[in-house]
Amino acid sequence: MYSDYFHPLEGFFVSENDMVMENIVVDIQTIKRETQVLYHRAGPRSEVCFNPDDVRAAIVTCGRLSPGVNTVVRELVIGLWSQCGVRDIRGIRSGYRGFYSSDPVALTPKLVDNWHRTGGTVLETSRGGFDLQKIVDGIEANGFNQVYIIGGDGTMKGAVKVFEEVKRRRLKVSIVGIPNSVDNDVGVIDRSFGFHTAVETAQSAINAAHVEAESAPNGVGLVRLMGRTTGHIALNSTLGSRDVDCCLIPENPFYLEGEGGLFEFLEHRLAENGHFVLVVAEGAGQELIPRRPEDKDKRDEYGNPVFLDVGPWLRDELKNWWKKHHPNEQFTLKYIDPTYMIRAVPGNAADNIYCTLLAHSAIHGVMAGYTGFAAGMINGVYAYIPLDRVAATQNFVDVNDHKWAWMTSVTNQPDFSCLAKSIKEE
Numbered sequence: 001m002y003s004d005y006f007h008p009l010e011g012f013f014v015s016e017n018d019m020v021m022e023n024i025v026v027d028i029q030t031i032k033r034e035t036q037v038l039y040h041r042a043g044p045r046s047e048v049c050f051n052p053d054d055v056r057a058a059i060v061t062c063g064r065l066s067p068g069v070n071t072v073v074r075e076l077v078i079g080l081w082s083q084c085g086v087r088d089i090r091g092i093r094s095g096y097r098g099f100y101s102s103d104p105v106a107l108t109p110k111l112v113d114n115w116h117r118t119g120g121t122v123l124e125t126s127r128g129g130f131d132l133q134k135i136v137d138g139i140e141a142n143g144f145n146q147v148y149i150i151g152g153d154g155t156m157k158g159a160v161k162v163f164e165e166v167k168r169r170r171l172k173v174s175i176v177g178i179p180n181s182v183d184n185d186v187g188v189i190d191r192s193f194g195f196h197t198a199v200e201t202a203q204s205a206i207n208a209a210h211v212e213a214e215s216a217p218n219g220v221g222l223v224r225l226m227g228r229t230t231g232h233i234a235l236n237s238t239l240g241s242r243d244v245d246c247c248l249i250p251e252n253p254f255y256l257e258g259e260g261g262l263f264e265f266l267e268h269r270l271a272e273n274g275h276f277v278l279v280v281a282e283g284a285g286q287e288l289i290p291r292r293p294e295d296k297d298k299r300d301e302y303g304n305p306v307f308l309d310v311g312p313w314l315r316d317e318l319k320n321w322w323k324k325h326h327p328n329e330q331f332t333l334k335y336i337d338p339t340y341m342i343r344a345v346p347g348n349a350a351d352n353i354y355c356t357l358l359a360h361s362a363i364h365g366v367m368a369g370y371t372g373f374a375a376g377m378i379n380g381v382y383a384y385i386p387l388d389r390v391a392a393t394q395n396f397v398d399v400n401d402h403k404w405a406w407m408t409s410v411t412n413q414p415d416f417s418c419l420a421k422s423i424k425e426e
């Protein structure tokens with residue numbers, strides 16, 4: 001128990017760790033080693049900081065959804081309450097703007113008991129609304145001294161700014177991030193929670209595509225999966241399924257026509273097997289889809305690039321190509337886009353365990369007096385990582401590593417290397 005101890009936050013980091021935190025700057029590998037050190041150092045110190053009677057904790061969910069968000073909130077509440085004896089825990093509604101636009105909700109173990117069974121976020125989330133001064137004013141006005149922030153890379157960037165502002169105002173408030181992204185695109189950490197659930201849920205879409213494709217002469221099943229900048233869901237879903245003939249992701253540019261292209265491979269596979277299952281991540285092929293010049297650098301209201309829908313485009317390209325080259329042969333293409341069905345589900349067992357451990361890891365770090373860190377797993381170790389390091393990096397699929405090689409050996413798909421070569425030469 002964290003009882004009978006004085007208030008911890010004399011500084012922002014406890015002195016012996018200041019040095020360690022300051023030294024973590026070089027590269028991800030260094031971070032990986034150093035953060036493990038940090039974690040182990042935090043262990044023995046975790047009984048010396050917050051007095052539970054002094055804690056007023058806030059929990060907020062920002063950015064897009066991910067399976068398991070509610071589990072993290074539930075476990076934060078139950079962990080703080082049952083393990084640490086904290087009784088003042090508040091939920092912030094609708095993301096960052098909730099710090100200044102609505103009253104916090106009192107959270108108790110009884111209230112959150114069933115939350116892990118629900119997809120989405122009970123606390124609600126919204127994008128935008130990041131008004132730094134108003135947010136920190138809200139933290140101050142409510143007397144929060146522990147703030148748990150759950151969200152993706154944008155959320156973590158916001159958390160860094162909140163942390164800096166809290167520090168500037170010399171407030172004794174711990175800021176901790178728990179990164180999530182269904183796409184698994186948050187850098188440094190081994191994986192984001194919700195990702196395994198997404199991969200598992202995608203299996204039913206791939207199975208359906210396979211059944212439909214197998215049940216028709218020259219049948220094609222096309223599944224579009226999430227992943228704007230990274231293809232982790234598509235890659236892992238392909239590996240998990242084994243029924244996929246080709247997987248297209250943003251990190252591996254592809255082309256349609258000519259030798260070594262997608263159409264040639266499709267033709268070959270249909271002749272060989274009579275059916276073809278294609279998985280495409282939504283960020284793949286963006287450079288191939290016709291786009292008006294004025295739309296080229298278009299950004300949404302949050303500054304993200306606007307993506308064109310690769311699914312219907314690819315469906316039409318495949319159909320038109322077949323019609324042109326095989327006018328008298330049957331062809332059936334079924335297109336499946338399970339996007340929100342994959343994201344809007346509760347975490348599966350593996351993710352729920354992960355969410356629980358992340359929440360507890362965050363609590364232990366905060367109760368021990370750490371701040372400005374994210375809780376995440378690195379090389380299988382639960383670590384405390386400086387927030388700005390997590391916010392500054394992205395996790396892409398490495399097409400030179402064994403997982404990609406394994407996938408291409410399972411599917412035997414083209415490596416589109418002519419294109420890769422010509423891009424390199426440019």
Ligand SMILES: Nc1ncnc2c1ncn2[C@@H]1O[C@H](COP(=O)(O)OP(=O)(O)OP(=O)(O)O)[C@@H](O)[C@H]1O
Binds near residue numbers: 062153
């Ligand atoms: N650079 C930034 N600085 C401060 N706040 C930011 C920044 N980027 C995003 N935010 C804020 O963080 C919140 C969530 O960000 P965003 O909408 O980009 O989602 P996310 O957390 O990246 O999740 P996902 O990757 O699933 O979309 C928004 O309220 C946004 O205002």
Ligand SMILES: O=P(O)(O)OC[C@H]1O[C@](O)(CO)[C@@H](O)[C@@H]1O
Binds near residue numbers: 065
């Ligand atoms: O339609 P929304 O809510 O903007 O979310 C779509 C995006 O969210 C993500 O799933 C990330 O959470 C992306 O893969 C996808 O592009």
